[in-house]
Amino acid sequence: MSLLTVDDLSVRADGGRALVSGLSFRVGRGDRLGLIGESGSGKSLTVLALIGLLSPGMTASGSVLLDGLAVLEASQRRLDRLRGRSVAVVFQEPLAALDPLMRVGAQVAGPLRRHRGLRGRALRGAVHDALAEVRLADTTRVARSYPYEISGGQRQRVAIAMALACEPALLIADEPTAQLDTTVQAEVLALLDDLVRARGMGLLFVGHDLAVVAAVTSRVLVLKDGREVESGTAAELLRAPAHPYTRDLVAAARRLHGTLAGLARRDAGDGGRVSRGPG
Numbered sequence: 003m004s005l006l007t008v009d010d011l012s013v014r015a016d017g018g019r020a021l022v023s024g025l026s027f028r029v030g031r032g033d034r035l036g037l038i039g040e041s042g043s044g045k046s047l048t049v050l051a052l053i054g055l056l057s058p059g060m061t062a063s064g065s066v067l068l069d070g071l072a073v074l075e076a077s078q079r080r081l082d083r084l085r086g087r088s089v090a091v092v093f094q095e096p097l098a099a100l101d102p103l104m105r106v107g108a109q110v111a112g113p114l115r116r117h118r119g120l121r122g123r124a125l126r127g128a129v130h131d132a133l134a135e136v137r138l139a140d141t142t143r144v145a146r147s148y149p150y151e152i153s154g155g156q157r158q159r160v161a162i163a164m165a166l167a168c169e170p171a172l173l174i175a176d177e178p179t180a181q182l183d184t185t186v187q188a189e190v191l192a193l194l195d196d197l198v199r200a201r202g203m204g205l206l207f208v209g210h211d212l213a214v215v216a217a218v219t220s221r222v223l224v225l226k227d228g229r230e231v232e233s234g235t236a237a238e239l240l241r242a243p244a245h246p247y248t249r250d251l252v253a254a255a256r257r258l259h260g261t262l263a264g265l266a267r268r269d270a271g272d273g274g275r276v277s278r279g280p281g
């Protein structure tokens with residue numbers, strides 16, 4: 003059974019025109035789907051609709067089945083249970099997920115305590131393990147730090163550790179590396195790639211940069227003005243984009259990263275592992 007099945011999803015503001023229109027896609031365990039589009043194309047509204055977090059005044063129609071739950075019709079209580087357990091989201095800005103006044107270790111401990119019932123020494127050990135798993139060196143120092151005392155890349159690693167703490171079946175990553183500089187971005191992408199593979203999770207990766215999205219996903223859906231304009235394997239879209247808009251995205255990615263040769267090499271042979279740099 004598919005983990006996430008989206009059928010004819012549309013999102014409207016106050017009954018006005020559709021901001022997202024007729025989207026359909028599926029993500030199964032171990033699948034990696036990219037959702038790509040320029041600013042304002044409807045990526046964030048789609049993500050919010052999938053997890054039942056659209057703001058008041060926005061309405062979604064169609065159907066979203068996430069781990070067996072019909073999200074658009076679900077009660078708040080069922081949605082609360084779903085988030086964290088079946089699906090976790092990593093957003094662009096890690097500070098949105100972190101409390102600025104709380105030490106990092108206490109924040110990572112929160113979901114581990116709630117979802118896994120851990121306490122005392124076992125909980126401290128699990129916090130250490132969660133921080134080590136996202137390749138943070140000196141986990142003791144990081145755990146004692148406040149979010150503003152660590153770097154942007156370290157904060158995003160902490161946000162990923164919190165998202166993974168409840169062992170979700172599906173990870174949604176909404177432009178998780180957009181705020182990071184190129185080297186750190188490549189490290190965080192490689193980390194996500196490894197974690198998703200190791201845990202056999204489904205991944206929905208949202209972004210505006212085709213080189214980045216293609217580096218961690220196998221299929222890509224291109225969104226423009228809230229509609230799908232094209233979809234296919236990442237390699238197909240990079241080599242032979244059919245829609246003019248996709249061609250623009252490929253051209254933009256080439257300009258940004260100089261060359262897509264690294265990705266082409268990956269697709270040709272080294273088992274789909276993410277290259278250490280997006281270009």
Ligand SMILES: Nc1ncnc2c1ncn2[C@@H]1O[C@H](COP(=O)(O)OP(=O)(O)OP(=O)(O)O)[C@@H](O)[C@H]1O
Binds near residue numbers: 021039040041044047
């Ligand atoms: N609460 C809202 N009320 C009305 N319109 C909205 C609301 N939120 C988003 N929109 C509009 O819906 C469209 C899609 O927005 P969305 O935030 O999903 O785009 P996006 O692709 O995620 O862009 P970005 O990459 O800049 O985050 C935009 O035209 C936006 O102005």
